[in-house]
Amino acid sequence: MFAILNRVLKLIVKTGSLTLIDVDGGRHQYGDGTGTPVTARITDRSVYWKLVVNSNFHLGEAYMDGGFVMEDGSIYDFLELCLSNMERHPAPEWINIPGALRYVTRRLQQFNPKGRSKRNVAHHYDLDGGLYDLFLDRDRQYSCAYFEAPDMSLDAAQLAKKRHLAAKLALKPGQRVLDIGSGWGGLGLYLAKTADVEVVGVTLSEEQYKLSNERAREAGLSDRVDFRLADYRSLKENFDRIVSVGMFEHVGVGHYRTFFNTARRLLADDGVAVVHSIGRSDGPGTTNPWIAKYIFPGGYIPALSEVVPVIERTGLYVTDVEILRLHYAETLRNWRRRFLDNRERAREIYDERFCRMWEFYLAASETAFRYQGMNNFQIQFARNQHALPITRDYMWHEEDRLRSLDSERNRPKSVPAE
Known part of the structure; x- marks a missing residue:
């Protein structure tokens, strides 16, 4: 599942300097190396698929529970790097499927x-x-x-x-x-x-x-x-x-x-x-x-x-x-x-x-x-x-x-x- 998360981040993060450390200690680089380095660590394997399936919900929960930890920079720095990139390089359409399903039931x-x-x-x-x-x-x-x-x-x-x-x-x-x-x-x-x-x-x-x-x-x-x-x-x-x-x-x-x-x-x-x-x-x-x-x-x-x-x-x-x-x-x-x-x-x-x-x-x-x-x-x-x-x-x-x-x-x- 990390391979899919890795692919998504490569599609999104084109500028800046993001390092993601996986559960086994592997370091994965994203962006063009410019700007202040931001480093995050995933400490729980279940976070891989959660971020792929519905990052809008599970990123916040993983940060609360210690499954997603910041090592260089803050959670604001991570969000700013990702979202500023997404302004220019939108995420794949399938990532928005959970939001589309929620829209159907929004009045409830x-x-x-x-x-x-x-x-x-x-x-x-x-x-x-x-x-x-x-x-x-x-x-x-x-x-x-x-x-x-x-x-x-x-x-x-x-x-x-x-x-x-x-x-x-x-x-x-x-x-x-x-x-x-x-x-x-x-x-x-x-x-x-x-x-x-x-x-x-x-x-x-x-x-x-x-x-x-x-x-x-x-x-x-x-x-x-x-x-x-x-x-x-x-x-x-x-x-x-x-x-x-x-x-x-x-x-x-x-x-x-x-x-x-x-x-x-x-x-x-x-x-x-x-x-x-x-x-x-x-x-x-x-x-x-x-x-x-x-x-x-x-x-x-x-x-x-x-x-x-x-x-x-x-x-x-x-x-x-x-x-x-x-x-x-x-x-x-x-x-x-x-x-x-x-x-x-x-x-x-x-x-x-x-x-x-x-x-x-x-x-x-x-x-x-x-x-x-x-x-x-x-x-x-x-x-x-x-x-x-x-x-x-x-x-x-x-x-x-x-x-x-x-x-x-x-x-x-x-x-x-x-």
């Missing part, structure tokens, strides 16, 4: 009624909170940051993301805003503080619900921010604005019509909404099987072509679309490096296998955004086409205003001389 995999949605959310977001403090920014923004400049810090880029979304919402004081998938509360608190609006945030995560309400109390915003442990589908109120960041990936393709019908029902007649989601640029597909099992059960990254037609059929108007291409790659690079810097602390919270799983998750996600066509989209939509100005200038003006406000708020306070 993404069937997310209320009870199952809550279990899926708990699998990932109810992990020990200390884990997220190891790699996220201070505000615990667990979604794509917005890098206005290449040298921005992660904290600054996450603040810029909140500012960017606030500008697109065209907020007015006193409005009611619904945040679907409110996370640890950072965006809702920012909107309430910055735009003088009332915010209702809903999450299915017990841990996020508790922490976000603690943060609201500490910030003195409990009278304007109401975080609830609830499914958005159960709400009966009306809102002037709706925002959803990093939650749409958990909806599932069979529930898109429900999501946008619900958004239309909850929106005021002149209401505006913005959905921020990961997207795939190569059309409809399936969730990576390793990600589906270990990281985000029930999740699916949509193509824009799957989402916009549903919005149109619900009678909503798409008023703006923006594609953020490499912003999430840069976000994930920051997360991955922070996690590796704090790896020992992560192992104290969980164990070594978990650390390898989390490292693989961050590395595989980053390379997917750099080399496999993943991106982020922000779709703004409204119940009527008169709800917003007819040019995008209002976004830029509001973003400039908020940037000045944020800069003033974050400026160190001067200490009076004694």
